[in-house]
């Protein structure tokens with residue numbers, strides 16, 4: 001299993017469409033890296049360049065220390081699992097899984113061993129003699145993954161493998177992929193998804209792509225707790241983090257911010273005397289807002305409530321020139337509409353951004 005290193009990787013389609021630039025990324029053996037980002041930001045393009053299905057326009061891609069820019073896909077030791085499973089319909093599960101090994105002229109004994117091992121990992125033992133049409137969507141996706149496992153690749157690439165499955169099956173298959181990773185701790189995996197829960201639960205590190213580059217790389221909790229910039233702050237988490245303008249009026253181990261809409265925010269992000277008077281944006285997640293009768297960072301009227309069952313979303317309307325914010329309370333709350341509420345948050349959970357960048361990372 002392999003380490004991957006991307007140095008200044010760039011992609012320009014057709015000589016003019018500049019999609020990615022300056023992608024620098026070190027992926028260690030055994031990591032499960034998830035690429036996320038807005039539609040069209042280049043997630044699939046980056047994955048396809050790693051697979052060798054798309055030419056790298058600039059920079060280098062190394063696998064285990066060897067530059068592979070010009071190595072054809074089949075010789076990179078990479079297996080790719082797509083969202084459409086593309087199984088051969090007239091072949092049994094066993095034959096689907098054996099196909100690549102037969103092409104590679106492996107002996108029947110080697111093929112049997114590889115297929116049985118993969119079937120065991122994926123719990124497909126009892127389905128080996130069935131045709132794909134006699135399998136559920138989730139089982140077919142497992143066969144597609146099985147076809148990769150038998151080849152014992154250095155790196156697995158997954159391009160939205162669960163997006164064709166319904167909600168319940170997505171959850172079940174997501175858990176299977178997490179278990180699969182545990183059974184193959186040394187295998188390196190790169191996974192593209194639109195689904196935040198998949199990213200947060202599967203990734204050892206998440207790469208957030210935006211504006212042709214990497215907005216942040218970090219563990220799921222680093223991205224959630226300490227976003228480097230407002231883009232990542234609002235991209236990770238749902239509903240998105242609230243961003244409210246203010247001005248620094250107290251510095252030190254904690255920072256005090258006078259909010260433009262009234263009230264005062266306190267953040268555990270430290271600042272220096274030089275920051276006094278700095279215009280900043282304060283970031284607070286909906287789930288971190290708590291009602292208070294004391295010091296508050298926001299005052300608003302609850303305009304709309306949405307009870308989702310396990311949580312209620314509260315949409316606050318401005319009081320005194322405030323921007324709207326969204327709050328999230330556990331449980332069901334129907335009696336809050338039209339109520340004027342003051343909100344505060346734990347200083348450890350209050351982010352401070354200047355010109356889009358978090359002051360925590362200076």
Ligand SMILES: Nc1ncnc2c1ncn2[C@@H]1O[C@H](COP(=O)(O)OP(=O)(O)OP(=O)(O)O)[C@@H](O)[C@H]1O
Nearest residue numbers: 013014017019037038039040041042043044045046
């Ligand atoms: N063959 C191509 N020629 C020109 N432009 C392309 C080509 N393939 C992709 N693009 C463009 O490159 C950009 C990145 O596409 P890509 O499919 O990598 O994005 P993505 O992040 O995977 O998007 P999504 O989340 O919607 O699947 C898009 O603007 C797309 O239109």
